[in-house]
Amino acid sequence: xxxxxxxxxxxxxxxxxxxxxxxxxxxxxxxxxxxxxxxxxxxxxxxxxxxxxxxxxxxxxxxxxxxxxxxxxxxxxxxxxxxxxxxxxxxxxxxxxxxxxxxxxxxxxxxxxxxxxxxxxx
Amino acid sequence: xxxxxxxxxxxxxxxxxxxxxxxxxxxxxxxxxxxxxxxxxxxxxxxxxxxxxxxxxxxxxxxxxxxxxxxxxxxxxxxxxxxxxxxxxxxxxxxxxxxxxxxxxxxxxxxxx
Numbered sequence: 001x002x003x004x005x006x007x008x009x010x011x012x013x014x015x016x017x018x019x020x021x022x023x024x025x026x027x028x029x030x031x032x033x034x035x036x037x038x039x040x041x042x043x044x045x046x047x048x049x050x051x052x053x054x055x056x057x058x059x060x061x062x063x064x065x066x067x068x069x070x071x072x073x074x075x076x077x078x079x080x081x082x083x084x085x086x087x088x089x090x091x092x093x094x095x096x097x098x099x100x101x102x103x104x105x106x107x108x109x110x111x112x113x114x115x116x117x118x119x120x121x122x
Numbered sequence: 123x124x125x126x127x128x129x130x131x132x133x134x135x136x137x138x139x140x141x142x143x144x145x146x147x148x149x150x151x152x153x154x155x156x157x158x159x160x161x162x163x164x165x166x167x168x169x170x171x172x173x174x175x176x177x178x179x180x181x182x183x184x185x186x187x188x189x190x191x192x193x194x195x196x197x198x199x200x201x202x203x204x205x206x207x208x209x210x211x212x213x214x215x216x217x218x219x220x221x222x223x224x225x226x227x228x229x230x231x232x233x234x235x
Contacts (some may be wrong), residue, residue, distance in 0.1 A: 017206065024177050028144050075215045083186040086178035086214060093213045 002047055010119035018053055018094040019114050025087045026059040026110045029066045031110070034061025036045050044105075045090050054096075055114045061107040123147030123173070125154050133230050134163040135201075139172035142180030151180070155198075156188040165194025165233040169226070172201035176210055186218065197221070201229050 006016040035041035041062040103109040223229035
């Protein structure tokens with residue numbers, strides 16, 4: 001769906017790729033850490049391109065909330081060889097803005113924004 | 123992810139193709155590494171030329187495999203990073219951990235030193 005949206009707006013392949021990677025991480029985070037793999041719970045996704053030429057992605061889970069401040073820096077020497085804990089870091093690297101907010105369903109809403117550069121001509 | 127397994131001398135080469143991502147390629151990679159280690163291979167070369175995506179789970183799996191093999195006294199090295207995988211290894215700073223090659227013969231030779 002993201003790729004279709006980006007293609008329809010002639011967004012470049014690089015931007016689409018990295019936004020897709022960030023969306024993948026947000027979804028994994030919502031399913032695994034938010035909803036704790038509970039198949040009864042849903043994840044809500046909203047994708048749009050704003051007039052100010054930004055791609056906005058929102059991913060909301062039905063978990064019990066999440067403290068992004070509790071995440072350790074995965075690039076610090078103590079954490080570099082850990083096999084987990086890089087999901088939020090990935091999102092922050094690939095998007096221009098990453099925000100965590102309380103979702104309307106008791107869980108967490110992750111808001112991702114990416115400024116869009118010149119569009120493809122073909 | 124699809125994987126082709128080759129042995130060149132004492133080096134097991136895994137030609138990986140597709141995605142190393144949560145729930146699919148990450149498990150496959152771990153299994154391939156476990157199989158290699160159980161078969162007595164401790165020199166592993168991962169050819170990532172045809173890998174299109176590595177998410178945070180995939181990167182975590184690379185780190186886990188590297189540590190598993192190091193504990194057995196072996197080495198895992200990387201071959202043919204695509205520009206995007208190279209970017210990911212730089213931003214995660216794991217480029218400082220892995221030995222990376224863009225020439226297979228050179229990579230194989232490096233296990234002898």
